[in-house]
Amino acid sequence: MSVLSLRVVWVQGRLPLLAESLEDSVLHDFMIIYWFKNDLRLADNTALHVAVADCDTVLPVYVIDKELLRSPHTGAAQTAFRLQSLEALRQNIEAAGGRLIVRTGELWEELRKLAQESGAKAIYWNREYDPASREREARIEKEARALGLETKSFKDDVIHEAGEVLKNDGTPYVVFTPYSKAWKLLPVDAALPVTKFKSPVPASIRSESIPTLAGLGFTLEAKIPEGGEKAGRDVLKKFTAVALLDYRRQRDFPALEGTSRLSPHLRLGTVSIRTVFAGVEKARQAHPKAGGIETFINELIWREFYRHVLSHFPHAINGSFRREYDALKWENNEKLFKAWCEGRTGFPIVDAAMRQLNTTGWMHNRLRMIVAMFLTKDLLVSWQWGERYFMEKLVDADPASNNGGWQWSASTGTDAAPYFRIFNPNSQAAKFDPEGDFIKRFVPEADTPSYPPPIVNHADQRIKTLALYGTLKSS
Numbered sequence: 001m002s003v004l005s006l007r008v009v010w011v012q013g014r015l016p017l018l019a020e021s022l023e024d025s026v027l028h029d030f031m032i033i034y035w036f037k038n039d040l041r042l043a044d045n046t047a048l049h050v051a052v053a054d055c056d057t058v059l060p061v062y063v064i065d066k067e068l069l070r071s072p073h074t075g076a077a078q079t080a081f082r083l084q085s086l087e088a089l090r091q092n093i094e095a096a097g098g099r100l101i102v103r104t105g106e107l108w109e110e111l112r113k114l115a116q117e118s119g120a121k122a123i124y125w126n127r128e129y130d131p132a133s134r135e136r137e138a139r140i141e142k143e144a145r146a147l148g149l150e151t152k153s154f155k156d157d158v159i160h161e162a163g164e165v166l167k168n169d170g171t172p173y174v175v176f177t178p179y180s181k182a183w184k185l186l187p188v189d190a191a192l193p194v195t196k197f198k199s200p201v202p203a204s205i206r207s208e209s210i211p212t213l214a215g216l217g218f219t220l221e222a223k224i225p226e227g228g229e230k231a232g233r234d235v236l237k238k239f240t241a242v243a244l245l246d247y248r249r250q251r252d253f254p255a256l257e258g259t260s261r262l263s264p265h266l267r268l269g270t271v272s273i274r275t276v277f278a279g280v281e282k283a284r285q286a287h288p289k290a291g292g293i294e295t296f297i298n299e300l301i302w303r304e305f306y307r308h309v310l311s312h313f314p315h316a317i318n319g320s321f322r323r324e325y326d327a328l329k330w331e332n333n334e335k336l337f338k339a340w341c342e343g344r345t346g347f348p349i350v351d352a353a354m355r356q357l358n359t360t361g362w363m364h365n366r367l368r369m370i371v372a373m374f375l376t377k378d379l380l381v382s383w384q385w386g387e388r389y390f391m392e393k394l395v396d397a398d399p400a401s402n403n404g405g406w407q408w409s410a411s412t413g414t415d416a417a418p419y420f421r422i423f424n425p426n427s428q429a430a431k432f433d434p435e436g437d438f439i440k441r442f443v444p445e446a447d448t449p450s451y452p453p454p455i456v457n458h459a460d461q462r463i464k465t466l467a468l469y470g471t472l473k474s475s
């Protein structure tokens, strides 16, 4: 190991994390392309940090990937949040002595052209874990190496990635509680400092301007939260100062500001998972007895659990984790599905939740569970229809957490609710929105004659659902 490579270790004190890049980590006199994806920040950005340590000139690039734009999973709300976050990133990079290069096109083609124009010899990025992202990364790696470019990828999006949290016999956990216990035995890395660029990007390398949402062909009706690194930091600060302390008691009540609202920031990486942990730790030191902290950490571990599941069991992205459930005969009634999407089911809590999604791009976790169970077990519509609608509408749309949440609700997943556990939407409303405050906010007409009657009878549908799943169990 060279003296220069030790520089990276001792500055950051993150031996295990950076070890993968150390053996050949030397200060290069060529340029490195830094490929931004869902890590739109300068603070605690692992691969960017190493890229800047490894060479004098880093070319930070964001490719508006035409293939991703065409995907039905790319929705207006998340794209709007992404564009805002990109603009903030562009400004932050400039203030830090660099320049963001934006290109639109086919991903590899754009990276290839940039390498050719600049003479860059390497591409660095942070790893992602859903099958589509892994395929994309594998393709870039293959193409780049074929051209003689070096590639390096890093763990950054999670505290512990798949392969690090395993059972004693080396196999992956499929149940959350033992996974989380093993997860908690491993150390949590500290956050890295904000990246500063050592030398500017040569003026000859052109960048497009960041496109507008309309320019990308999207229209957005929802009023979404503010993107960008500063907004992410502010959300974290506000949450750890107040709501975190009472998170355990308040997080299930959608009328309250009881949860962090960090999900879009964690999804697009405008705040890092290690920075969130550092914020939580600081709050713990100030309020050692606060009951909400362990509960909140468990939610962050759910996020990693679902990444772990997709890493080890990629088939779950296209079908049931428990393959036998692929044989379920959903009714898939399009009229009922449309009423669900539009918040016109005649069940006030379901309608309020769907309208929250449609008008804000976000939905409270308790409500996500209620509407997902309602779609699958009251309307007998496939969880995959709901999964797709959420991907299209959510500002925090995340392949792993969304797939995990839907398969949990439909009882087809790893650690899912048993199939006979069926929420009654009205009892859920009575328990978690007792005064109807949340419902009134989104369905003001709920108590008036203009509000439609329920589109199904919950008791009848429950019997049907039990029969549907039951047949499968006994077959």
Ligand SMILES: Cc1cc2nc3c(=O)[nH]c(=O)nc-3n(C[C@H](O)[C@H](O)[C@H](O)COP(=O)(O)OP(=O)(O)OC[C@H]3O[C@@H](n4cnc5c(N)ncnc54)[C@H](O)[C@@H]3O)c2cc1C
Pocket (backbone or CB within 6 Å): 251, 259, 260, 261, 262, 263, 264, 266, 267, 299, 300, 302, 303, 304, 306, 363, 364, 365, 366, 368, 369, 372, 390, 394, 396, 397, 398, 399, 401, 402, 403, 404, 405, 406, 409
């Ligand atoms: C059907 C369904 C679909 C979902 N789809 C998504 C999705 O596309 N994107 C997404 O980020 N979350 C999804 N979730 C998980 C959860 O509902 C959201 O993460 C949470 O509501 C976001 O709000 P918050 O940031 O205020 O959460 P908080 O309660 O403050 O939690 C903090 C963070 O922990 C993580 N988290 C919390 N709960 C979960 C969970 N159950 N599973 C995985 N991670 C969790 C999120 O990153 C969240 O930001 C889904 C849940 C269900 C039941």
